[in-house]
Amino acid sequence: MSFESELPECSAAIEEQVRKLQAIADPVARATAEDLVQSVMELHRAALERMIGILQTSAPEMLERCARDPLVGSVLLLHDLHPETIEQRVARAVEQIAPSLVRQRAELEIVRADEEEVRIRVHARDEHHVAIPDTFYLKIEQALAEAAPDVSEIAVERSTQASADFVSLDALRPAVASASTTPVRGS
Numbered sequence: 001m002s003f004e005s006e007l008p009e010c011s012a013a014i015e016e017q018v019r020k021l022q023a024i025a026d027p028v029a030r031a032t033a034e035d036l037v038q039s040v041m042e043l044h045r046a047a048l049e050r051m052i053g054i055l056q057t058s059a060p061e062m063l064e065r066c067a068r069d070p071l072v073g074s075v076l077l078l079h080d081l082h083p084e085t086i087e088q089r090v091a092r093a094v095e096q097i098a099p100s101l102v103r104q105r106a107e108l109e110i111v112r113a114d115e116e117e118v119r120i121r122v123h124a125r126d127e128h129h130v131a132i133p134d135t136f137y138l139k140i141e142q143a144l145a146e147a148a149p150d151v152s153e154i155a156v157e158r159s160t161q162a163s164a165d166f167v168s169l170d171a172l173r174p175a176v177a178s179a180s181t182t183p184v185r186g187s
Contacts, residue, residue, distance in 0.1 A: 007071065045079040052081060068092075070146065077150050086148050087113045093147035094120065097140055104132045108140070111157070118144050121157040132158075 021037070024030040055063035066072045067083050076082040084092075090113040098108055101122070111119040120140060122132060137156050144154045 041079075045081070048076065048079055048081055052076075052083065056083075074149065086115060086118070086151060089147040090118050090120075090144065093143045097143050100139070101132075101136065104136060106132055106136075113148075115151060117153045117155065118148050118151050119155045119157065120144065121159050123159050 021030065021033050024033065052063060055066065063083060067076060073082060082089075087110075090110060094108050094110060101107065105124060107123050109121040109123060111121050113119075122137070122140070124132075137158070140156050141154055144156075148154070
């Protein structure tokens with residue numbers, strides 16, 4: 001079993017230990033334990049900073065691979081050391097999601113991507129759009145949450161407007177159609 005599959009359990013265990021730490025009745029013992037955790041975090045941050053510096057100069061492609069790894073990337077985010085900006089991480093996530101929306105005849109637009117909010121709009125590419133299943137919206141939200149867990153809010157907007165490059169069949173027809181022309185659209 002990989003650590004990624006155990007990550008939810010590990011996170012839950014850490015949260016439980018933090019609750020226990022906060023529940024220590026003795027203020028001196030609680031402060032000592034909190035100081036210990038803070039010292040360990042500072043040590044890890046210093047080591048990670050040094051490692052990032054080494055990778056930036058000697059193997060930038062390895063730093064990129066580390067940053068994109070779900071586990072390593074999340075630890076870098078925890079220490080505010082991730083080398084990619086929120087905008088870069090969101091753009092990468094959108095690039096990875098976009099091919100799965102081709103079958104749905106939809107495209108994604110990044111409306112906003114900063115520390116406060118990531119807002120993505122899903123556009124239907126034509127007026128005969130079949131509704132995009134809710135599971136796709138959930139996949140988009142999940143991918144964005146994984147790419148930018150440090151953002152306060154993630155929103156995926158549903159838009160049924162046709163994109164600017166779409167031309168309907170009606171617009172291609174001659175202005176005066178003969179009576180024998182069968183409509184393309186259903187009633």
